[in-house]
Amino acid sequence: SRVRVMELEESPDVTFELVGGLSSEIEEVREAVEYPLTKPEVFERIGVEPPKGILLFGPPGTGKTLVAKAVAHNAKATFIRMSGSELVHKFIGEGAQMVRELFTLARDRAPSIVFIDEIDAIGTTRTNDGTSGSAEVQRTLMQLLAEMDGFDNRGDVRIMAATNRVDMLDAALLRPGRFDRVIQVPLPDEKARLEILKIHTRRMTLDESVNLNNFANETESFTGAQLQAICREAGMFAVRRDAWAVTGDDIHEAIIKVRRDEPRSDSRMY
Numbered sequence: 228s229r230v231r232v233m234e235l236e237e238s239p240d241v242t243f244e245l246v247g248g249l250s251s252e253i254e255e256v257r258e259a260v261e262y263p264l265t266k267p268e269v270f271e272r273i274g275v276e277p278p279k280g281i282l283l284f285g286p287p288g289t290g291k292t293l294v295a296k297a298v299a300h301n302a303k304a305t306f307i308r309m310s311g312s313e314l315v316h317k318f319i320g321e322g323a324q325m326v327r328e329l330f331t332l333a334r335d336r337a338p339s340i341v342f343i344d345e346i347d348a349i350g351t352t353r354t355n356d357g358t359s360g361s362a363e364v365q366r367t368l369m370q371l372l373a374e375m376d377g378f379d380n381r382g383d384v385r386i387m388a389a390t391n392r393v394d395m396l397d398a399a400l401l402r403p404g405r406f407d408r409v410i411q412v413p414l415p416d417e418k419a420r421l422e423i424l425k426i427h428t429r430r431m432t433l434d435e436s437v438n439l440n441n442f443a444n445e446t447e448s449f450t451g452a453q454l455q456a457i458c459r460e461a462g463m464f465a466v467r468r469d470a471w472a473v474t475g476d477d478i479h480e481a482i483i484k485v486r487r488d489e490p491r492s493d494s495r496m497y
């Protein structure tokens with residue numbers, strides 16, 4: 228059903244405290260998305276137009292959706308998520324209609340933030356697209372561009388998108404008045420990894436010998452999503468041992484497991 232491709236949340240319960248690292252990226256997103264909703268009079272007074280669309284790009288699992296939800300929470304806005312790839316793969320023949328419905332819904336539920344995940348699925352460079360669905364994908368993209376062109380930067384619908392393939396995006400999407408603010412969401416550095424580990428162990432009983440600093444140091448090139456998986460797996464190891472607390476060994480084993488289960492490929496382009 229359509230519920231799967233469009234996910235709606237009234238003021239999601241994600242706060243900025245649940246996001247590790249990314250403080251400058253968060254500030255940039257707030258300026259572009261939240262403040263136009265919460266203090267439009269400042270933009271009015273200064274005479275500056277907020278950006279029309281904000282594109283977040285970076286590796287999968289680095290917190291793009293999390294940041295978008297936290298901004299919606301702070302702005303007390305409805306969060307409406309649509310997945311570009313689900314749209315293309317599950318709604319063949321209906322993509323353009325779904326995009327129209329997405330924007331109608333966003334206007335009805337304003338103030339709102341539209342978040343289009345994996346936008347590259349509908350907006351990949353035209354030249355190297357040989358799939359059979361490409362005419363349909365084209366129509367979906369055209370509808371998205373038309374919707375974006377048709378609404379006011381100063382309105383109470385803000386539009387965000389995410390991709391991990393910014394290099395592949397159709398240039399039409401990046402033109403002024405479309406996704407005209409691009410914000411990179413990088414892999415977490417050591418300090419950010421420590422924050423993320425703290426966030427995802429905050430409700431867990433850790434043995435007092437556990438020093439999360441060591442694990443932040445050992446997890447170079449892990450994403451936030453993988454760090455979350457490490458915390459969960461470590462907790463499961465402790466549960467299986469029927470232990471009182473999660474030990475450093477549990478975390479160590481969890482790092483090995485997550486590294487083995489989700490090897491990162493260096494050939495990917497971000």
Ligand code: ATP
Pocket residue numbers: 245246247248249286287288289290291292293294344389390391415423426450451452453455
């Ligand atoms: P994708 O491109 O795959 O959609 P994404 O960048 O949108 O990925 P999220 O969906 O936001 O990533 O991250 C998945 C989960 O990983 C989050 O729900 C959160 O639990 C955890 N996570 C990722 N990044 C962070 C972070 N910076 N701080 C805390 N948790 C994080």
